[in-house]
Amino acid sequence: MERKKWSTTGIETSHLGFGCMRLPINSDGKIDEPQTLRMLDRAFAAGINYFDTAYVYHNGESEIVLGKWMKNIKRENLYITTKMPMMMVNSLDQAKKIFEEQLQRLQTDYIDCYLMHGLNEGYFKTAKELGIIEYAENLKKEGKIKALGFSFHDNFNIFEEIINYRDWDLCQIQLNYMDADIQAGLKGCQLAAQKKIPLIIMEPLKGGSLTNFSDDIANILKEIDPSSSLASFAFRWFADQETTVILSGMSTMEQLNENLQIFENMTPLNAPEKKAIEKIKAIINQKVHNSCTACRYCMPCPAGVNIPQNFSLWNEFGMYHVESMIKRRWGGFMLEDVKAKHCIKCGKCEEVCPQKISIREDLAKLQKELDAICGITD
Ligand code: SF4
Ligand code: SF4
Incomplete structure (x- = not known):
């Protein structure tokens, strides 16, 4: 498994990261713990050393299960990311309680990478106004977190504002070949590279959408290489981009094994493959409800509608x-x-x-x- 050295903290993490938001579940919706532990063991044995969770994943169970698993692994060999749930925080005191709870859930006395979760224009404002970023900076000084960053869902202009706000140790964006021009997009990817901020990618398969095409669309890629999976094309698209960790939210051992194999042979897409991807993008883009380009000429709306x-x-x-x-x-x-x-x-x-x-x-x-x-x- 290829490792990437971080310019900000000097750590080395696996290019494929384990996203813990879609862990295997039982029929009651709770995490299938034995299977999750087996998958985490397999991932770690295969060289994955970056694991991403959040306070809200699996209603809090994700952090708990990860904490149970971590106990048996030498702590310094692991990099754990979790996040302050900006979508539910109303006060600094609440944020402090949440952080302490996260340490308990994860059964650790420090978090490797701590992110402000899902920053957009509104949550960024809240994080600043409530003093949560300052609080997290102090946690870093105390050694309770080793790296401070943010995950992001808004447009490029807001991304630019946030990434330039302070010297972040990492940032996490949604990116895949369909989203190259939306949210932070490829421009965001390039900006992070220019600022030498390690970039973590989430939703590389767009929540599974890029592996679930109807046959007519899937065949465009199958005709080029019937033996390659749709996931492999989506992951290999990243071989041309500058990324530090690509997270995959894996739910089965088969997905994990397939991803491990793909990352062992991370070759860039060739010209016919790139052309096929462009064809797929054009077909899917025709299915939009309207032609909004997010130019924002209509903003601000007097009623506050984004x-x-x-x-x-x-x-x-x-x-x-x-x-x-x-x-x-x-x-x-x-x-x-x-x-x-x-x-x-x-x-x-x-x-x-x-x-x-x-x-x-x-x-x-x-x-x-x-x-x-x-x-x-x-
Ligand atoms: S002006 Fe039109 S295209 Fe631009 S963001 Fe508003 S709705 Fe979308
Ligand atoms: S209130 Fe409605 S119609 Fe008026 S600017 Fe906002 S979105 Fe447009």
Whole structure:
């Protein structure tokens, strides 16, 4: 397993990281602990030394199970990342309690990498206003965390603002070949490289969407190489990008073994493979609900609606139909205050939208559709 040396802390981590947000589960929805422990053992034995969890993963169980497993491993041979859940923190005292609870759950006296979880414009503001970043900086001085960073879900401009805010030790973004131009995107990847900040990639398979194509789309790649999996094309796309750790949220031993094999032979895509990926991107991009380019000419909205953020999520659903992603992001991460339902139909946004989108109509549609997926009723 290839290791990458971090310019900020000098540590060396495996290029493939183990994401602990989609661990195997039993029929009651709880983590299948014996199978998870076997997978973690296998991953570690194969050279994976970076494990990513969060306070909210598996309703808190992910940190607990990881903590049980870590007890049997020499601590200095492991790098554990967990995160401050910015989506649920309302005060500094609450943040402090959460951090202490995380140490207990993980049965450790320090966290290797600590991230502000899922920063967007709103959560970044909250983290600053409540003094949570300062608190985390003090934890680092005390040795309770070794590296401080953030994970991110918003547009490139916000990413640029956050990454330039202080000297972070790492940052984590969502990236895959379909998302090269959304959220932080490839521009974010390049900016992190330019600033020499280790970059952790999440959702390299877009929550499994890039391995679940209908046959007509999958065949575009299968025709080039029938023996390679769809996952291998998605991972190999990263061979051309500068990344430090690529996280994969693995749920089965088969996925783990397949990923290990892919990372042993991480060759860049060749020209016909790149062309096939571009063809797939074009087909999937046609499935969007509207043509919002996230240019933000319509912002700010007087009612506080984050128009491009609402459209981005809705369009993603149109492209992949992954309900779990909507439940997690619309039902969990996204601030209520910026949702479509607050639109007062003033029409200001439509006057300036270069794409001539019927913004008011689309906002009403998406609120209804995404609420229904999440089981939200007024
Ligand atoms: S029409 Fe709705 S979304 Fe557009 S600016 Fe007015 S309140 Fe905001
Ligand atoms: S102006 Fe139109 S295209 Fe630009 S972000 Fe707003 S809705 Fe999207």
